[in-house]
Every structure is written in structure tokens, then in C-alpha cells.
Amino acid sequence: MRAMTGCDFIVIGGGIAGAGAAYELSRHGRVVLLERESSAGYHTTGRSAALFFESYGGKTIQRLTRCGRAFLQSPPDGFAEHPLLTPRGAVFVARADQLGVMEDALDHITTPGLTRLDPDETVAQVPALRRDYVAAGLLEPDAMDMDVNAIHQGFLRGARRRGAEVVLDAEVSAMTRRDGRWRVETRAGGFDAPVVVNAAGAWADVVARLAGANPIGLVPKRRTAFTFPAPAGIDTARWPLVIDIEEQFYFKPESGNFLGSPADETPSEPCDAQPEDLDIAIAIDRIERASTLQIRRVLTRWAGLRCFVADKTLVIGEEPGLPGFYWLAGQGGYGIQTSPAAARALTGLATEGALPADLAAAGILPEHLSPVRLRTDRSDAS
Ligand SMILES: Cc1cc2nc3c(=O)[nH]c(=O)nc-3n(C[C@H](O)[C@H](O)[C@H](O)COP(=O)(O)OP(=O)(O)OC[C@H]3O[C@@H](n4cnc5c(N)ncnc54)[C@H](O)[C@@H]3O)c2cc1C
Secondary structure (H helix, E strand, O other), X not given: OOOOEEOOEEEEOOOHHHHHHHHHHOOOOOEEEEOOOOOOOOOHHHHOOOEEOOOOOOHHHHHHHHHHHHHHHOOOOOOOOOOOEEEOXXXXXXXXXXXXXXXXXXXXXXXXXXXXXXHHHHHHHOOOEOOOOOOEEEEEOOOEEEOHHHHHHHHHHHHHHOOOEEEOOOOEEEEEEEOOEEEEEEXXXXXXXXXXXXXXXHHHXXXXXXXXXXXXXXXXXXXXXXXXXXXXXXXXXXXXXEEEOOOOOEEEEEOOEEEEEOOOOEEOOOXXXXXXXXXXXXXXXXXXXXXXXOOOXXXXXXXXXXXXXXXXXXXXXXXXXXXXXXXXXOOOOOOOOOHXXXXXXXXXXXXXXXXOHHHHHOOOXXXXXXXXXXXXXXXXXX
16 A cells, blocks of 8 residues: 555546546646556446447437547547548438338438438348338448557556556545545555546546535436358458447448347346346347348356446536536446547546637537536526
């Protein structure tokens, strides 16, 4: 156990959110990142489907995703050895009874390049789709696969190069604020800084309670994924992601195999989420009804917690009444693709009290992200 370590910023949580925050904050002072597990990225970050698509989520999510695209497309020298994004494309599919849902979706998607497809055009994109299942399609040609591990490691490596310290096996168990500084206790020792960032993923409300902050009503929701063999004798490598317009299932090529999901959202306590057989069976049924893919064997399976607040948008900002306590939570199903912009938003707010100019120009306001928007009793928001 070491003696008290003083620094400028303490980041709690070593997933993509905490890693991105450490990377950006380390430009402004000394950062210590505290991660409970023996490897950063063990929880939701290591369990994603690794897709970047700008049409996903509400308006603020779409804007954050777009504002992070340039970083992922052309990261700074030394950030990663290989491209972080590779072309994939995404096709949303609707059955006849879902055509109204597709029209509604089009009302709030502002993604450039989104193209309507008729049933024949949809099946031409993914020949395994059943022609009698598909009533309409929507192509997002610029959707990309992400190298999540490279992004996560790039953030951590870059932060370390600027002097940040990443402390593993360091679960935060207590926090107090005195004389303008937060004192944070872990089994790896105590840490002390004027600013603390809560990037604890599914545990963000648990960590908030330790600090005496009001919870934001975060609900972790289990999502299951699995891989299965690609159909033999066909080159499927360039097929786009297929996703049901109501997000009832999706599938895509993945490293020579296929990745599938029932797109489940089962509320859960914060935990080490595990897949359930029933969810995999549901996914197989839905994928086989929509396509001619035959899933005889599941190769790997996993589950992770996607965490949402009521409006399904990220929570980034200072807790009212608790100076120096910042939220970086509620990453939902878009925490990887929004990570570059979310990290810069957090850093702008924590160091200058304002969002970076490009985010503001994209129409993102601090109040779109602030925890204050979630409180029914706003008396604490002064
Ligand atoms: C199946 C699936 C598919 C997905 N697909 C996509 C996708 O295609 N695109 C996309 O952008 N996103 C996707 N996501 C969502 C994305 O993975 C998450 O939004 C993102 O990983 C959340 O990152 P995080 O850092 O907030 O959480 P986490 O990765 O869970 O990190 C939080 C960390 O905080 C640590 N922690 C908690 N409490 C403490 C404490 N007291 N002290 C110290 N450390 C603590 C935890 O151990 C954990 O490591 C998907 C998720 C799932 C499950």
C-alpha cells in the first residue's frame, strides 16, 4: 500500500470512457486512472459489436459520433499501428408491418448518405436476406467496423506518455471532499485531486453514492452477442451489417465468421454479465427467419451491460453542489463510437467550463449532457 498520491485529475474506471478521459485530461495536468479489475476493458468495453454508425441513437448521440469520426479516421501519429476504422456499411431492414417505423426513424436521422432501398436492392446488398421477408431497406454506406482494442489501448498509451498513471486492482471504496480536494480510497492506496471523473460504467451510480452525489437513474441492460460460422462457399467478407429497424436482431461478418445478437435489453444489476441460452436461441430464430443463414453451431458467446439514463443520452458534466465531481456515464450502445468526442466534452467542461468549439458548432449544448436534465427535483441544480 502506497502513501497518499496527489494529482490534478482522478478518473474512476478504465473502460473506453475512462481511458478516453485520461487521454484528453493528461494534456492539462497529472492524471491517475483507477480501475477495479486487473485488466482495463474487462467489462462492457471488451464486449462490444465494434460498429461505428452515425445514424445510431438520438440527435446528441449522432452529433457526438460525427464529431469523433475524424479522430478515429486519422488518429494522431503513434496512436495506433493499424487503421481504427474499416469499411463495413449497415443495412436496416423492415418487414411490411414495420414500414411505419422506418418512416418515423427517417424523421430523426440526419446522417449524410443514407439511402432508401427497395426489397430487391436490399437483397442485392446481402444475398442471404429472404426476398419475402424484406419490405424496405435503408443503407448507411459509411458505417465502419472499429478496432475497439486499438482505440482503448491507444487512449491508455497516449495518456501514459503524457505522464498519466493507470492503477489496476484499485477499486474505489470511499470518497470525501475537504479543502477543495477529493480524497479517494482504494486497496492500492489513497489518491487526492481537485477533480474526480466518474467513468465507472454500470457502477456509475454506485460510485456517485460514495461521493454523496445524487444518482442519475442509470439502468444497466444486458446485451448478448455470439459468433457462428459463415456459410460455406460464399464470399461474405464485404457484406454490411444487417439490423432490424426496431433493433430486434443484427448480424454481420466478423473475422471470417459471423457475429449475431438478439439486441436484448434486459435490465440488470451492475455485474459481470453472462449470456443466457434463451437469448441466443431468440437471436438464431430471428436471424433464420430474416435470412437463409443456418446457425447450426455457436462458436463463442458473451454478454455485456449497456447502461442508459432515461433519455438514452450520455451524461457528461459536473454534479450540482459537488464541485469537482464530474460524470462521464450512460454510454449505452454507443460508448465506443462516441468516445473521442465524449472525452473532449468532459475535458472542456472540467478544464474550461465549456464544450470544445467543434462540438458547440455541431449543436451540442452543455445542458444536453448535464446531469441536471435528469433530475425531477431541480432544487439541487442551483
Ligand atoms: C453486445 C454489445 C454490443 C455493443 N456494440 C457497440 C457498438 O457496436 N458500438 C459502440 O460504440 N458501442 C457498443 N456497445 C457499447 C459499448 O461497449 C459501451 O458503451 C462502452 O464500452 C461503455 O464503456 P465504459 O467505459 O462506460 O464502461 P466499462 O467498459 O464497463 O468500464 C467501466 C469500468 O469501471 C470500473 N469500475 C466500476 N466501479 C469501479 C470502482 N468502484 N473503482 C474502480 N473502477 C471501477 C469497471 O471495472 C469497468 O472496467 C456494445 C455493448 C455490448 C454489450
